[in-house]
Amino acid sequence: MNPKLDTFTLTYHIHTVMPYINWIYFFHAWGFPPRFAAIADIHGCDSCRASWLSTFPETERARAAEAMQLHKDAIRMLNLLDEDFHTYVRFGLYEANADGNDLLLFDNAGQRSMRLPLLRQQQVRHDGGPCLCLSDFVRPIHKGERDIVGVFAGTVDSEIEHLYEEGNHADEFKHLLCQTLADRLAEASVEKMHEEVRKNYWGYSPDEQFTPKELFRESYPGIRPAVGYPSLPDQSTNFELNTWLDFSAIGIRLTETGAMLPHASVSGLILAHPQAHYFAIGKIGEDQLVNYAQRKGKTPDEIRKYLTANL
Numbered sequence: 001m002n003p004k005l006d007t008f009t010l011t012y013h014i015h016t017v018m019p020y021i022n023w024i025y026f027f028h029a030w031g032f033p034p035r036f037a038a039i040a041d042i043h044g045c046d047s048c049r050a051s052w053l054s055t056f057p058e059t060e061r062a063r064a065a066e067a068m069q070l071h072k073d074a075i076r077m078l079n080l081l082d083e084d085f086h087t088y089v090r091f092g093l094y095e096a097n098a099d100g101n102d103l104l105l106f107d108n109a110g111q112r113s114m115r116l117p118l119l120r121q122q123q124v125r126h127d128g129g130p131c132l133c134l135s136d137f138v139r140p141i142h143k144g145e146r147d148i149v150g151v152f153a154g155t156v157d158s159e160i161e162h163l164y165e166e167g168n169h170a171d172e173f174k175h176l177l178c179q180t181l182a183d184r185l186a187e188a189s190v191e192k193m194h195e196e197v198r199k200n201y202w203g204y205s206p207d208e209q210f211t212p213k214e215l216f217r218e219s220y221p222g223i224r225p226a227v228g229y230p231s232l233p234d235q236s237t238n239f240e241l242n243t244w245l246d247f248s249a250i251g252i253r254l255t256e257t258g259a260m261l262p263h264a265s266v267s268g269l270i271l272a273h274p275q276a277h278y279f280a281i282g283k284i285g286e287d288q289l290v291n292y293a294q295r296k297g298k299t300p301d302e303i304r305k306y307l308t309a310n311l
Contacts, residue, residue, distance in 0.1 A: 001203045003203060005108040005148070007245065009088065009250060010090075011086050014081050015079075017087055017185060017188040018188070021185070022187065022191075023071070023184075027067060027070070032063075032067050036064060036067035037067075039071045053065060074181060077174070081160060085156065085159065085160055087189040088189070088250035089193040090152065090154075090250045091151065091193060091201075092152075093197070094107060094149060095108065096139075096149035097138060098136070098139065099141045100135070103115070103135050103138060105149060105244060118232070119233070121133070121282055122282070132231075134225060137276040148272065150269060150270025151270070152245075153247045154190040154267070155262055156262060157251075160262075162175075163175065183264045186265055190224070191215055198220060222272040222274075223276045223278055224268060224269070224271075225268050227266075230278070230281060230282075234306045234307060235258040235306050236258045238259075238267055239254065242267075247260070252267075281310055283310055283311070284311065286300075286311075
């Protein structure tokens with residue numbers, strides 16, 4: 001393994017990331033249960049689609065037919081988008097260490113470093129296991145040896161979210177279709193990037209051969225926790241990651257609350273520890289809130305608004 005410690009920007013054609021779309025979440029956005037997403041695995045010929053429809057009870061066939069048509073419209077739209085638009089991922093691999101509940105990142109020229117405060121589970125676990133923090137999956141600084149951590153952000157051409165929004169070409173259905181596809185394309189691009197990181201850039205899993213479904217089941221080693229998700233719930237973390245990675249290099253800007261624009265954007269960390277797994281921070285106490293705010297150089301009230309679901 002010879003990791004490429006640097007910052008990289010990738011531009012993807014839409015047809016390149018289409019195989020990495022998790023259609024379950026696309027259909028969820030349209031109110032369909034997961035079983036209807038199986039239409040994405042069916043060959044496009046009429047007989048195959050008819051056979052798929054026949055697997056549903058009579059009471060669900062009308063709904064299944066709607067899912068089939070929606071998928072057909074989505075594929076048609078993706079092919080149209082592929083003519084003019086792209087997706088983007090910016091990521092970096094950096095030397096790093098854990099210092100308690102903080103991550104320390106070091107740039108590869110030795111010119112700067114960043115301390116990234118993280119949260120730790122605080123409620124007693126029913127399985128009797130330890131209360132986890134993402135920093136647990138990074139080599140502690142007192143060990144005297146550096147580890148590696150990745151930082152990423154992914155997005156789409158911002159115009160996609162506004163297609164068919166107004167004017168002579170306004171179309172409410174197509175507009176919503178573009179928005180939901182943009183979300184999936186951003187996630188798919190990050191999935192594609194993470195695969196390339198594991199196999200090539202970081203190279204800690206060079207021989208893996210996973211199907212898209214296996215990728216969606218997270219069969220690969222390591223994790224990719226995203227900002228706003230259960231193990232990294234504080235959206236203000238985007239301010240620190242943006243300062244470090246420069247989201248603007250791929251067209252992402254942050255609102256005053258740390259939300260990303262375009263909305264179809266995602267950011268987070270890449271960890272490769274063989275025992276790393278996803279978890280939820282859950283509820284934390286006022287004591288950790290105060291400590292966390294102090295480590296971020298903020299007041300508890302400034303941070304409280306980002307963690308209302310965890311308090």
